Amino acid sequence: MNVLEAIHARRAVRDYLDRPVTEATVKSLLHAAVQAPSAMNRQPWRFAVVQDTVRLKVYSDLAKQLLLTNAALDPKTAHYREILTAPEFNIFYNASTLVVICAEQRGPYAEADAWLAAENLMLAACDASLATCCIGFAVGVLNTPAVRRELNVPAEGAAIAPIILGYPREIPQPVRREEPAILSWHR
Numbered sequence: 001m002n003v004l005e006a007i008h009a010r011r012a013v014r015d016y017l018d019r020p021v022t023e024a025t026v027k028s029l030l031h032a033a034v035q036a037p038s039a040m041n042r043q044p045w046r047f048a049v050v051q052d053t054v055r056l057k058v059y060s061d062l063a064k065q066l067l068l069t070n071a072a073l074d075p076k077t078a079h080y081r082e083i084l085t086a087p088e089f090n091i092f093y094n095a096s097t098l099v100v101i102c103a104e105q106r107g108p109y110a111e112a113d114a115w116l117a118a119e120n121l122m123l124a125a126c127d128a129s130l131a132t133c134c135i136g137f138a139v140g141v142l143n144t145p146a147v148r149r150e151l152n153v154p155a156e157g158a159a160i161a162p163i164i165l166g167y168p169r170e171i172p173q174p175v176r177r178e179e180p181a182i183l184s185w186h187r
């Protein structure tokens with residue numbers, strides 16, 4: 001698969017086979033992740049990998065509680081209430097692996113670096129016939145003191161980009177994209 005093929009083939013996958021991802025495979029994807037561009041070449045990314053599905057379920061349940069509390073306060077997120085209250089809904093979609101891309105320190109570009117690493121990881125996974133999905137729902141819970149301790153998130157940093165990873169049961173159809181909106185083009 002060339003780069004453009006991977007860019008177009010990658011989908012947010014929400015249905016996974018019960019098949020583990022090997023340590024060697026995870027490491028090869030992390031190696032791709034760290035090839036991302038990095039502001040001032042600081043390479044602030046650090047990685048926590050969770051393959052314990054019981055722990056993932058605990059984090060999912062905690063995340064749902066947290067998101068529901070926030071949804072009660074913020075009308076913009078109120079529409080999530082229905083899915084978040086469904087007991088069977090797992091924010092990690094029962095994927096076998098969660099990679100949490102963290103930053104060693106907070107800073108103006110730490111988030112950009114982490115998400116660029118995330119895209120590299122997702123494209124490399126796609127090339128390896130694996131599937132991924134960013135899980136923004138998990139960011140809050142991953143930055144709670146107890147979970148930070150468990151994952152070893154650096155004290156000065158943060159958990160930024162949670163990416164689930166696994167073998168897809170089904171790959172969804174592409175989501176429609178708008179044409180690029182060009183605001184200006186001075187020639």
Ligand SMILES: Cc1cc2nc3c(=O)[nH]c(=O)nc-3n(C[C@H](O)[C@H](O)[C@H](O)COP(=O)(O)O)c2cc1C
Nearest residue numbers: 010011012013014091133134135136137138174175
């Ligand atoms: C920062 C970010 C956070 C996201 N969080 C979630 C999430 O919590 N749960 C989820 O199912 N999908 C999540 N997604 C996936 C998007 O819904 C998905 O990328 C979008 O619908 C486009 O679909 P595609 O990736 O298949 O092109 C997230 C994507 C991004 C970039």
